[in-house]
Amino acid sequence: MQNPSISTIFEKEEGGKYSNNALLYQYILKYPILIREQSTNNNTDSNHNIQWSLWNIMEWLKITLPEFKLKYANDNISEFIPKVRRRIKGKLDDPVNLELLQSEKKKQDKGDGTTDKYRFTIFGQLLGWIICSIDFDNSSINRREVINKQIFNILQQIFKTGEYSPAIDIVASNFISTCMQKELFGNIVNLLKNALNDEEIQIDTISDLLHNLTTCDFKEQNSKVIFTKLWDETIKGLEPKVKELVLYNLKLSLERDIQNHVNAYQLYEKTWFDNKNDPKIVAVECSCTTTNCEYYTPAVMGLMEYKERKFYSRINLENLTPLCLGIYEIRSFTNDNPSELSAICKACGKGSLRLSFPS
Amino acid sequence: MQCMAYGKQKNPSIQWIFEKDNDTSEYYSDSALLHQRIISYAIELNNEFPANGIFGSFTTWQLTGWLIDNYHKYQNEMKDIPFRNMSRYNRIQAKLDGVESKVNSLKGLDLIEEKGMRKASRGEKQTMSLSFTHSGYLLAWIIHSFEEKIRPASNIQIYKVLEYNYKDRSSSFDLFALTLIKKYRSLDVFEELIVSTLRGKVDNPKRHIDKMSELIDILSIPDPRNAKIFYSLWIQTLNELEENQKNIVIQYVKLNISKMIERHLRYLRGYEELRFRLRDKPNLLAVEGICSKCPHPCPLTMNLIDYFKIEKSPYIPSGMTCPWCGSSNTLSILLPYSEW
Numbered sequence: 001m002q003n004p005s006i007s008t009i010f011e012k013e014e015g016g017k018y019s020n021n022a023l024l025y026q027y028i029l030k031y032p033i034l035i036r037e038q039s040t041n042n043n044t045d046s047n048h049n050i051q052w053s054l055w056n057i058m059e060w061l062k063i064t065l066p067e068f069k070l071k072y073a074n075d076n077i078s079e080f081i082p083k084v085r086r087r088i089k090g091k092l093d094d095p096v097n098l099e100l101l102q103s104e105k106k107k108q109d110k111g112d113g114t115t116d117k118y119r120f121t122i123f124g125q126l127l128g129w130i131i132c133s134i135d136f137d138n139s140s141i142n143r144r145e146v147i148n149k150q151i152f153n154i155l156q157q158i159f160k161t162g163e164y165s166p167a168i169d170i171v172a173s174n175f176i177s178t179c180m181q182k183e184l185f186g187n188i189v190n191l192l193k194n195a196l197n198d199e200e201i202q203i204d205t206i207s208d209l210l211h212n213l214t215t216c217d218f219k220e221q222n223s224k225v226i227f228t229k230l231w232d233e234t235i236k237g238l239e240p241k242v243k244e245l246v247l248y249n250l251k252l253s254l255e256r257d258i259q260n261h262v263n264a265y266q267l268y269e270k271t272w273f274d275n276k277n278d279p280k281i282v283a284v285e286c287s288c289t290t291t292n293c294e295y296y297t298p299a300v301m302g303l304m305e306y307k308e309r310k311f312y313s314r315i316n317l318e319n320l321t322p323l324c325l326g327i328y329e330i331r332s333f334t335n336d337n338p339s340e341l342s343a344i345c346k347a348c349g350k351g352s353l354r355l356s357f358p359s
Numbered sequence: 360m361q362c363m364a365y366g367k368q369k370n371p372s373i374q375w376i377f378e379k380d381n382d383t384s385e386y387y388s389d390s391a392l393l394h395q396r397i398i399s400y401a402i403e404l405n406n407e408f409p410a411n412g413i414f415g416s417f418t419t420w421q422l423t424g425w426l427i428d429n430y431h432k433y434q435n436e437m438k439d440i441p442f443r444n445m446s447r448y449n450r451i452q453a454k455l456d457g458v459e460s461k462v463n464s465l466k467g468l469d470l471i472e473e474k475g476m477r478k479a480s481r482g483e484k485q486t487m488s489l490s491f492t493h494s495g496y497l498l499a500w501i502i503h504s505f506e507e508k509i510r511p512a513s514n515i516q517i518y519k520v521l522e523y524n525y526k527d528r529s530s531s532f533d534l535f536a537l538t539l540i541k542k543y544r545s546l547d548v549f550e551e552l553i554v555s556t557l558r559g560k561v562d563n564p565k566r567h568i569d570k571m572s573e574l575i576d577i578l579s580i581p582d583p584r585n586a587k588i589f590y591s592l593w594i595q596t597l598n599e600l601e602e603n604q605k606n607i608v609i610q611y612v613k614l615n616i617s618k619m620i621e622r623h624l625r626y627l628r629g630y631e632e633l634r635f636r637l638r639d640k641p642n643l644l645a646v647e648g649i650c651s652k653c654p655h656p657c658p659l660t661m662n663l664i665d666y667f668k669i670e671k672s673p674y675i676p677s678g679m680t681c682p683w684c685g686s687s688n689t690l691s692i693l694l695p696y697s698e699w
Contacts, residue, residue, distance in 0.1 A: 256614075265530035266530065269532075270603075273603075273610060276610060276638060279635075
């Protein structure tokens, strides 16, 4: 038995259609959005975070979920509920475990018993709107803009920018604001949608989903270039105190990866230790390009330059559009090859030094 | 949104190899058992850790043939229809894809590596030659060590892999770790402090071990149950190093612990600010305390050496005042690895 996972909500059958269980999850997540739209005539700006019971959603699913509409068309509600109650209850437990739904025991309207009342968390609301966005992929621009605005507002609530906010949240918040200002926020929504729909990407939790946003993990290389550049510019534009924290966190993470691939440990560790205090630089190891010259030397490099070199080492320039090639032209390093450095090997005097990037 | 800061896309994980049927089950899933059996093939190929550190190579075809003879689930399946009347060639062919997919995940975990193409044993086709890595071999012996009677042999081989790798890399930390495991062996506590710890960590459903390097890193941090003996040997070994090596080791261990603490924080911003302020002090560690009265989380500074003395989690340091409510001695520190 597997733990509940966000990917289950987007599970597909052979042929690419969502499975019946996936659609059931998706309708549950859309419930507060659609119920409000149905009752207030398309007023999507209203607060949709209502509280509801198992009974409420079962009634609604009977008339809304295509599978139930077809299968139980001739059943009245009292015939329908015993047939689906267990299945729907199970599908509510998983979102509760995934922190998409909150449940609390409340006194029943009639009698002395208690009943579970449900309310979506901010993460459940986010997923609900992303599912709406998938449904309305081919709808009017206005409709998509309304949905994108909802997703933007929710992300702004998730990534708060206060005094106590983690540095990464502040970067993420500023980044999505910049995307909104530049009318590129639709691409961010697409990034999240594609990650959810991609069967090769396992997304267990909401933090896995949002990680795609912070790594600008677009499949398409041009988008990767544009949004990684925007992300880096966002870091550069942070207030100094937050920027230091972001850079230091990045430094720790990059150096951890580099350390696992170092060849001349004793040399490297001294440079690494001597430069441990500066968040703007990263300790790297360079090797010689000449065959048979096994010269390894440590060096320090600007963190943002290293990050940029590492990024472009994985980009095929031939696939870039003129716009992205223009972005590439204003990179911080001058070499054509991101791994190459403008320094001659001290050992053989022939080759130049190069970086290798851990995967 | 604190949880996302250190989230990541799902890659193959060591956890898969020890996955249980469900949260409460004590039985490994079929997928985990197949992974484990594949890793055991490392011992079939090299019963002893080779002095030159180079393991014998194999192909997925050879491995699948071995599994058909040595993996109980496949052995049982072969007795029944449709396998019963199949030739050995067809049996291997039928199981090849499933084994290949598991081999690919083990490659992703750096437990198996590609050694280049070679001619297949039959026909003219080329096939990929594979080999277990040192991590793969280490894990094979950790798995074997679950069986008590094989434990003495496992301990010897686990020692040899660790010794070879610590010698091979020669960083200050490797020199430190090598001296430490030598001490463990001479005092006859290697099984207790290393092998038992490794077993406990890979097999605990609460663990978060994705890579073998994380598993090895944990060996530098005391298990609270063994804190006393670990601490005294740790300090003794550390003091044998030169001053600059000592600082590098402390910094390395400090960052390893810090990485584990990150996963359990409630107040990330406070923690990252304190960690940043302490970046030039290798002997001081940023930790998080939770006040039992108010009950706010608050970042605290601890001497790394004192942190190693902690024998019980949660730990309540004396003389600390909660900055939020002003109460004394109400802050408790949770060791991030205490559940191990």
